[in-house]
Amino acid sequence: MIEVIDVHKRFRGRKVLNGVSFTAEKGQITCLIGINGAGKSTILKAIMGLTPLKSGMIRIDDAPVGPAMYEKVAFVPDHLTTPTGMRLSEGIQFMKDFYRNWNDVRANELLAFFKLDRTERVGNLSKGMAAKYSLLLGLSQDTDYILMDEPFSGIDMFSREIIAEVFSTDLIEDRGVLLTTHEIDDMEHLIDQAVLLQNGSVQLAFDCEEMRTTEGKSVIDVMREVYTG
Amino acid sequence: MNRYLKLVNMEIHRFRYILASLMVVTLLSQCGSLIWTIQRVVSAKEKGLTQAEVGFAIPKFLSFPWAIVNTKVWFILPILLSITVLVLYSMIIWYRDWFGRSTFIYRLLMLPSARWVLYVSKLTAILTFVFSMIAFQLVLLVGENMLFKTIVPAGMRTDSTFVEASTIIPVLDTLLPKQFEQFIYSYGLGIIGVIVIFTAVLLERSYRRLGILYAIGYSAACVGVILSPFILGLDRSNSYWYPSEIYTMELAACLLISVISVCLGFWLLRKKITV
Numbered sequence: 001m002i003e004v005i006d007v008h009k010r011f012r013g014r015k016v017l018n019g020v021s022f023t024a025e026k027g028q029i030t031c032l033i034g035i036n037g038a039g040k041s042t043i044l045k046a047i048m049g050l051t052p053l054k055s056g057m058i059r060i061d062d063a064p065v066g067p068a069m070y071e072k073v074a075f076v077p078d079h080l081t082t083p084t085g086m087r088l089s090e091g092i093q094f095m096k097d098f099y100r101n102w103n104d105v106r107a108n109e110l111l112a113f114f115k116l117d118r119t120e121r122v123g124n125l126s127k128g129m130a131a132k133y134s135l136l137l138g139l140s141q142d143t144d145y146i147l148m149d150e151p152f153s154g155i156d157m158f159s160r161e162i163i164a165e166v167f168s169t170d171l172i173e174d175r176g177v178l179l180t181t182h183e184i185d186d187m188e189h190l191i192d193q194a195v196l197l198q199n200g201s202v203q204l205a206f207d208c209e210e211m212r213t214t215e216g217k218s219v220i221d222v223m224r225e226v227y228t229g
Numbered sequence: 230m231n232r233y234l235k236l237v238n239m240e241i242h243r244f245r246y247i248l249a250s251l252m253v254v255t256l257l258s259q260c261g262s263l264i265w266t267i268q269r270v271v272s273a274k275e276k277g278l279t280q281a282e283v284g285f286a287i288p289k290f291l292s293f294p295w296a297i298v299n300t301k302v303w304f305i306l307p308i309l310l311s312i313t314v315l316v317l318y319s320m321i322i323w324y325r326d327w328f329g330r331s332t333f334i335y336r337l338l339m340l341p342s343a344r345w346v347l348y349v350s351k352l353t354a355i356l357t358f359v360f361s362m363i364a365f366q367l368v369l370l371v372g373e374n375m376l377f378k379t380i381v382p383a384g385m386r387t388d389s390t391f392v393e394a395s396t397i398i399p400v401l402d403t404l405l406p407k408q409f410e411q412f413i414y415s416y417g418l419g420i421i422g423v424i425v426i427f428t429a430v431l432l433e434r435s436y437r438r439l440g441i442l443y444a445i446g447y448s449a450a451c452v453g454v455i456l457s458p459f460i461l462g463l464d465r466s467n468s469y470w471y472p473s474e475i476y477t478m479e480l481a482a483c484l485l486i487s488v489i490s491v492c493l494g495f496w497l498l499r500k501k502i503t504v
Contacts, residue, residue: 012438050338051503052435070341080331083243097235098340122331 001025002047002073002145002178007056009042009200016042018200020056026144026176029167029190033181033223034197040180041078043197044147047178048075060145071101076138078150080130084123088116088133092140099141106171107140114162128159135163139171146172148179152186160186188219196226232342233350240322240354248358251314252365255307262303263373267296267380274385290387293377294397305400311362315355319426322351323434327504334504344498348427348491355423359416363404370394418455421487425451428490428497435501451490454482 002024009017017039024030032040045051047058049065058065060073082091088111096102111118114132125133131151138146152160160183166172167190181187188208196204203226211217217225241248270291273283280287288295297304326334337347374394378386395405406412429444436443453460458475462468468475 045504048339050335052501067341067343070339075335075339077332077335081333081335082331083333084329084331085243094239094336098232098342100341 001061002176003057003059004043004047005057005059007043007046007058008054009039009046009051010054011042015200017046017053017056020197020200020202022195022202022205024145024176024178024193027174028192029172029177029179030193030195031179031181031184031187031191031219032195032197033184033219035227038197039200040197041149044075044077044149044178044180047147048073071099071141072143073145073147074138074141074143076134076146076148076151078131078153080122080125080134082122082133082137084121086122087118088120088122088125089118091122091133091137092118095137095140101142103140103142107136110136110139110171128155131155131163132159135166139166143175145176145178148177150180150182152181152183164190184219184223191219194219194222196223198227232340233346233353236346236350237353237357240351241357243325244318244322244354244358247314247318248361251307251311251362255311255362255366256369258303258307259300259369259373260376262300263296263376264380266300267291267377271381271385291377291381291385292387292389292393293374294389294394296377297373297394298397301398305398308366308400308404315358315362316422316426318358319355319423320430322355323427323430327434332504338498338502338504344502345495348494348498352420352423352427356420359419366401367405417483421451421455421483421490424487424490424494428494431494431497431502435497435503437503447493451486454486455479457482 004020004022007017007020008015020039020043022030032043034040042051046053047060047065049069060069063069082094086094092104092107092111095107096104110116114129114136116129116133116136122130122133131153135148135151138148151163155163164186167177167187179187191208194204194206194208195202204222206222208219211219211222269283269285270287273287278287326332326337338344340347370391374391392407395401396407403415406415425448429448432443432447433440458478463470463475463478470478
């Protein structure tokens with residue numbers, strides 16, 4: 001379980017995260033929802049140790065954030081993290097060299113599934129193809145958790161469908177997924193837990209299925225109530 | 230160890246074209262100017278022209294050090310260019326991972342190994358580039374000496390030692406010291422300089438706007454500490470301190486700055502760095 005406990009962070013005098021607390025369970029898809037600047041990406045970066053916190057604690061399966069965690073948690077940011085001069089195959093080789101959890105068979109399957117050309121240079125990828133490549137690098141690690149920052153951002157409808165398809169496969173099923181997205185329409189039927197953020201604080205965290213059955217509200221209905229009053 | 234070597238290999242791989250370009254520029258500039266200088270004089274001597282007729286000095290016998298001195302600017306320029314590029318790259322080696330379409334620093338900081346490995350691998354890569362250029366210059370000097378002997382007829386030249394040639398230009402003399410002790414001083418100070426640059430960059434990357442001030446302040450403090458015996462006038466002949474004591478102070482200052490810079494750099498990477 002990923003535990004985010006009373007996390008605070010300031011940036012240029014502004015409180016970016018103001019006592020954020022929530023959990024993301026293994027085997028579930030948890031979605032961080034919020035308008036721009038709500039602190040969604042900052043939370044993911046903080047979990048991955050990519051930005052320091054003022055106070056608070058992040059624990060993954062009861063252990064603090066550290067180098068060993070990177071074999072357990074994969075992160076798919078909303079942009080490329082492989083040098084643009086590298087070919088896709090070289091980027092994959094880099095991952096294979098450094099991560100013990102790298103699953104080469106799965107990487108090859110995903111290359112075929114996403115129709116990516118391994119000889120292509122990373123810098124030549126379109127936004128959609130770059131998103132698929134980032135997803136490939138994240139999903140090809142045998143990790144317990146995977147964090148995704150805006151996996152659908154700026155991607156065409158067909159690429160979005162292909163990426164959404166991944167969420168209903170066994171590539172995701174057994175893992176804990178924590179993602180941020182604006183494209184809630186595409187994801188609503190897949191999400192287990194929703195965490196609504198506003199001004200760096202958690203406004204509401206709920207079980208989507210429970211909300212549907214007990215109150216008859218969709219995630220979008222709840223978002224409207226929270227964000228538009 | 231394995232991951233460290235792989236990171237070093239990757240850093241060298243990423244700089245290979247620039248390093249090769251610097252070598253080519255050095256080769257063309259030094260050899261080109263050497264050939265032009267020697268041929269001009271040999272041709273004048275063969276035609277029996279005097280200094281007044283050609284407008285430049287014609288020595289009785291040509292030597293390799295003489296040829297180097299007379300091609301001075303074109304000999305030194307590529308060396309200075311290489312030094313400038315390597316100093317700038319000591320900063321760019323970090324910044325290139327943050328900027329551009331791909332932010333590779335995300336991946337590097339998420340590697341399942343201690344982050345100080347990243348620091349050490351970048352430092353190793355810079356040192357490898359420096360010593361590669363030095364080795365290339367050494368080989369080039371040998372080649373240029375052979376070129377000199379090929380172009381200048383035996384009757385027009387005097388033989389000289391390799392050391393004479395490398396001593397004649399101050400930059401070469403500093404880069405290729407004759408004593409091991411001098412080598413340690415020159416390159417030790419160079420390594421400290423790179424470490425201070427690394428720490429300054431990491432301060433800026435950790436604290437951003439405020440970090441620029443920290444980086445400038447830290448770099449100035451380091452220079453101040455290293456130069457402190459001279460600033461305080463301890464090296465003057467009427468000083469209270471013996472030269473050996475001043476030497477020990479200087480050594481301690483260098484060690485102190487190295488240790489503090491490395492520890493601070495590691496700590497920033499572990500605790501404060503932000504992407």
